[in-house]
Amino acid sequence: MSRVDRSEALDLLREAPLLELGRRADGVRRRLHPHGLVTFVVDRNINFTNVCICQCRFCAFYRRPEDPDGYVLTHDQVLAKIEELVACGGTQVLMQGGLHPDLPLEWFEDLFRKIKARFPQVQNHSLSPAEITHLARISGHTVAETLKRLRAAGLDSVPGGGAEVLVDRVRREISPNKIGWRRWMEVMEEAHRQGMPTTATLMFGATETDEDLVDHLLRIRDLQDRTGGFTAFIPWTFQPDRTELGRAEGIRKTGAVRYLRVLALARIVLDNVPNLQASWVTQGDKIAQVALRFGANDMGGTMLEENVVAATGVRFRLDRDRLVTLVRDAGFVPAQRTTTYEILKVFSR
Incomplete structure (x- = not known):
């Protein structure tokens, strides 16, 4: 079959x-995952700070450095x-926060060493490209050096946060202080x-066009052709409530x-x-079930804790038992996985 x-x-x-679109996507899923497993990971999102100098217009979670309700978790709290x-x-564990002006690279190295020493079985899946770029800048290191040091300290993998749409026109509109799409890819x-x-x-x-969406997908595909390093793709919808962008542009939730x-x-x-x-965090459990017939083969994480989307007022919650039931009811076999998609447990139908 020729490439799209x-x-x-x-x-x-x-x-x-x-x-018809769903059937075609489901055919791709069947080809890649013929055994009917739908996976999930038991995880926790830890937002170590809400202080951020980036101040993206789509974010309801961040606080400015001078805001009284800004916080930084201690290492012991993490x-x-x-x-x-x-x-x-x-x-x-997925740790992300704001671009804090006063948290140096050494703060993260020390924390990651403590995590790896105390919880060697936990995958440290943390820090978006924007956060890594920020740490490189304030520490005076290159991105390559920063990643090398973080990895040595215990960082295992990098989440794809901060991609938004990989088109700079869109990024200037929704997150003008954040890195451009080329830096994210680098x-x-x-x-x-x-x-x-x-x-x-x-x-x-938010403000993207159809062309922007397609360009985003093609840019991910091009990098994957070169490196093969992406384990998964996670699309989710902008939640406009309580955000500057939603108020200013009158944006309604995507259906x-x-x-x-x-x-x-x-x-x-x-x-x-x-x-x-499938993004049950933004779409809810029923649409996440439908998504399993539209190409999705994974339900993401149980998210013992999630604060960023919740800041917009969207508070869907699912524990492991509920996820297992949802997958079964959709006609699939549930399986608990690691971050890198190694199967830990298959649940019977």
Whole structure:
């Protein structure tokens, strides 16, 4: 089968009947994952600070350095949260926060060493390309040196946060102080070069066009062709409530049909990225079930804790038992995985 090009991708997004698009994406999923497993990871998102000098217009979570409700967790507080995760059988911690002007690289190195020494079984899947670039800048190191030091301290893999849409016109509108799309890609390529797996994301439903969405997917595909370092792709929808961007532009929440169209297109275009996550965090459990017939093969994490999306007022919560039931009810076999998609446990139907 020939590869989908930009023109065909645009046509599929705009013109293909929804169910036909879903069937085609489901065919890709079946080819990549013929055994009918749908995976998930037991994890926790730890936002170590909400102080951020980036101040993205789509974010309801950040606080300015001078705001009285800004915070920085202590290392002991982070370790206590991970201890709770491990007690629940968790295997992944995802730490992200704001671009804090006063947290040096050494703060993270010290924390990561403590985590690895105390919880060697936990995958440290932390720090977005924007955060890594910020640490490199304030420490006076290159991105390559910063990644090397973080990896030596215990960073195992890099999440795909901060991708938003990999088109600079869009980024200037929604996150004008954040790194451009080329820098995001450079950080990911360097992580792959150093042997660190990463994920890739897409936040859509703000000011992007159809062309922007397709360009985003093609840029991810191009880098994956070169490195093979992306383990998964996670598209999710902008949540406008309580955000500057939502108020200023009058943006309404993206509906389920648009979400499923973009999800299915991602599965079709990204023929070299093995896993596609359904976003129950933004879409809820029922649409996440439908997403499993639109190309998704993974339900992401149980997220013992999640604060960024919750700051917009969206508070879907799912524990492991509920995830297992949702996957079964959708006609699939649930399986708990690691960050790198090694299967830890298969749950019977």
